Amino acid sequence: MARPSPSPSPSLLVLSAIAAAVCLAQPGAAALKVDYYASTCPNVEAIVRGVVQQKMQATIRTIGSTIRLFFHDCFVEGCDASVILVSTGNSTAEKDHPNNLSLAGDGFDTVIKAKAAVDAVPACTNQVSCADILALATRDVIALTGGPSYTVELGRLDGLVSLSTNVDGKLPPPSFDLDQLTTLFAANNLSQADMIALSAAHTVGLAHCSTFADRIQPASVDPTMNATYASDLQAACPAGVDPNVALELDPITPQGFDNQYFVNLVNGRGLFTSDQVLYSDARSQPTVVAWAQNATDFEQAFVDAITRLGRVGVKTDPSQGNIRRDCAFLN
Template sequence: MGNMRSNWILGFVLASFWFSSHSFLLSNDYYEKSCPSALAVIRSEMNVAVAKEARMAASILRLHFHDCFVQGCDASVLLDDTPTFRGEKTANANKNSIRGFEVIDGIKEKLESDCPGVVSCADILTVAARDAVILDGGPYWDVPLGRKDSRSASLDEANSNIPTPNSTLLNLLGKFLLQGLSATDMVALSGAHTIGQARCTSFRDRIYKGVEGAESDNVYLSELKGICPQTGGDNNLSPLDYVSPVLFDNAYYRNIINGQGLLNSDQELNMYGSITSEVVQKYAEDPLAFWQQFSDSMVKMGNIVNPLTFITGEVRKNCHLVNE
């Protein structure tokens, strides 16, 4: 256990240096002259998308998260498979989970009309995730820009790096630390689950295998079992935060304290005596503290970039395909 802890600490230090030392490659005013309409177009298209389907805010936020945990925030998650290329969409954590590609496509199409070949898909996704939070009543933060789109993807990294719904606390910590994100970042970013929904397959084990905390509220548990039977109904959906599923607030943390986290990975954050339980308690009591840390952690996650991408990357014309 001591060696494992030492390895995590070393990995965290190295990852923090690697990612933070290259955040200078990004700037808040990157498109001020080259595409001054960029932020307005993204905001307008996100308004339309979320008005049409409230769930889309959470979907875009999740898409950004899944992108940044593989090769950094480089839009690799958007790439389609081709006869000669294998993307990340069929990874276990992405299959039947990530969605909203058509929203990013619509934004890209409009920006290609306004500013051809200027705004990267990676930047579109990062800004769209910020706007998604705002549209559900959450905080604003400035988004550093200037990312390039990767010409590669990694199915292996997508399968190994992205946390799963049944993750244990130690597993979660390891995967966040690998990205240079602290335990506090992890708890704050997990607060994205204050909006959105999860498929039955993501929480079935939690409600039927007696995971600690899952039976603290028999009424809630009965409702979940009605949504998610032991067999069948794999695609049935339940809100990640049943109290206020389309409002970006701190109810998610209060749910966890009450043993009502939908996913095992949610409830694990409040494990007794863990380094994360105090942070959960803090955010349950202080929504402004949650908003502030979430904003800071989103910038930190969005700044995960592979510096080689600025040399080998590109601005894709179509977010699904590398340029010819």
């Protein structure tokens, strides 16, 4: 019988606890409640989930694109749906920043359609924010693909600002190493353990050839990559191919939200440098190994981490935001 691998290091667990305390102390975070809409729109979760189910049946891209949209939203202006706003003649919005141009339209469409479905219920009209709908839709795509179902804290207002220039330096490129990832997540009061757990969102979704081409060059294949996997990627993304060709981030269970991501890393099948480094760096490797072997522990860590992510930069004061009538435009 294989020897159990070590649990996440005490230092990571301490960091996680500290991050949780800090997040709870953030302005606005304490005002979030799981039953926020109990009296104004009690069926909001069922309405959103119904739309998410329909979108997933129409296109599997809904899964990864919705999760990614939530992450990109929270890391720039906080979880306030500012990433959904469109550019105007006077300013370029977040969604048109080069780092956001690859966000799939299905994520945006999921939120916009869910908002329309919610507002179609008279009691719910203009009562539910786009930011909360995105948080709910993210939970739903995770749960509906086999991942954990968790309670979502609600009460966010939609932000009033969306500027492309505010995206600079806020999102991790696929080339980041462990220190860079840890620093960026710490800037959002998220621990290294949170970062590792949230990285597992790459168990679903797609990535363009251009985002990992540097790792599979025939003359200099990344030594941390499994040789067979590298060959498969070279065949799918040969030199001269359209860099916008997209491959599945998880080649084993691409449509299931599970701990296969960590199994892949142990086997050298992390697609990005920022994925594989979580295993190749000795400081984070024990956590990766532990979660590769224990799906239950991973799921709990992920729920804790995405709950903390959902508290980042939230607006609950009317001076900071409102409830948009149209998620893509300011009122």
